[in-house]
Each structure stands twice: as C-alpha cells, then as structure tokens.
Amino acid sequence: MLNQKVEIALNEQVEKEGYSSALYLAMASWAEVKGMPGVAEWLYIQSDEERIHMLKFIKYINERGGKAIVPAFKQPEKEYVSVNKLFDEVLKHEQFISKSINEIVGICVAEKDFTTQNWIQWFVNEQIEEEASVTKILDKLNLIGDSSLYLFDRDIMSLRSESSTGKTAKAT
Numbered sequence: 058m059l060n061q062k063v064e065i066a067l068n069e070q071v072e073k074e075g076y077s078s079a080l081y082l083a084m085a086s087w088a089e090v091k092g093m094p095g096v097a098e099w100l101y102i103q104s105d106e107e108r109i110h111m112l113k114f115i116k117y118i119n120e121r122g123g124k125a126i127v128p129a130f131k132q133p134e135k136e137y138v139s140v141n142k143l144f145d146e147v148l149k150h151e152q153f154i155s156k157s158i159n160e161i162v163g164i165c166v167a168e169k170d171f172t173t174q175n176w177i178q179w180f181v182n183e184q185i186e187e188e189a190s191v192t193k194i195l196d197k198l199n200l201i202g203d204s205s206l207y208l209f210d211r212d213i214m215s216l217r218s219e220s221s222t223g224k225t226a227k228a229t
C-alpha cells in the first residue's frame with residue numbers, strides 16, 4: 058500500500074505535470090499564431106511529453122494501491138511578450154518542477170518509501186535534461202538577438218536531443 062503522504066505528494070505532481078502540458082500547449086498555440094512554426098512544434102512536443110509524465114504518475118499511484126486524482130488545471134497565459142521571455146518562463150517552470158520532484162524524494166526518504174524513491178529517480182534525471190535543453194535554447198536566443206528570430210525558428214528543432222524528439226517521445 059502506498060504511504061499516504063507519498064500518495065498526496067504524487068497526486069500534487071499529477072497536477073503539476075498536467076499544468077505543464079497545458080502551459081506548453083498554450084505557448085505552442087501562441088507561437089503558431091505568431092508565425093513561428095519551429096518554436097510551436099518544439100512546444101507542442103514538449104506539451105505531449107508533459108502529458109506522458111502526468112500519465113506515469115497516475116499509473117504508478119494506481120499500481121501501488123493508491124488512487125490517482127485528475128484535477129482541474131488553471132488556465133495558462135494567453136499572451137507572451139516575446140520568444141525570449143517565453144523561454145525564460147519555461148526555464149523557471151522547469152526549475153520549479155525540479156524542486157518539486159526533489160521534495161518528493163525528501164518525503165520518500167522521511168517515510169522510508171524506498172520503492173517510490175527509486176522509481177522517481179527517472180524524473181530526477183529527466184529534470185536535469187529538461188533544464189539543460191531549455192538553457193541551451195536561451196543561450197542561443199541571447200546569442201542571436203531579436204533580429205534573427207526567423208533563423209532561430211528554423212533551427213530550434215535541431216536543438217532537441219535524440220531522446221526527446223517527437224519520434225522517440227518517452228511513452229514508457
């Protein structure tokens with residue numbers, strides 16, 4: 058049976074991953090309307106990955122004898138000031154998610170739930186990758202400045218690592 062404190066924390070993470078998916082979907086839609094298909098594609102794929110993360114939490118909670126709860130998600134912003142600001146926000150959000158995952162690890166240790174602690178290690182590593190990939194995008198954006206957004210939009214998909222392209226989205 059899943060420890061109750063762990064179950065609560067995992068269900069909170071279901072909400073956070075689901076919100077991440079909605080947030081990146083809103084950002085993707087904004088970029089698409091603004092005529093940046095590359096940025097939009099990157100964000101649409103990111104949104105799909107976050108949904109898969111949410112599913113991983115739901116399935117794990119249920120498999121371990123808990124009960125996953127699918128909550129309402131708050132509505133993300135409709136407007137973004139610039140592509141730069143948008144990716145700043147993505148990085149801040151990923152840092153927030155990393156902190157949240159680390160807090161779950163802490164709860165697992167305190168509650169001696171070493172099974173979940175071991176399971177969630179995948180997310181600890183995933184967050185390292187997520188933060189690094191967004192940092193790489195921000196570095197590139199800062200380098201090129203606002204004038205070359207067209208080229209940036211064309212190239213952004215090449216900044217995705219092999220493991221996080223749409224074709225190999227982590228579905229397991």
Ligand SMILES: [Fe+2]
Binds near residue numbers: 077107
């Ligand atoms: Fe995630």
Ligand SMILES: [Fe+2]
Binds near residue numbers: 077107151154187
């Ligand atoms: Fe993420």
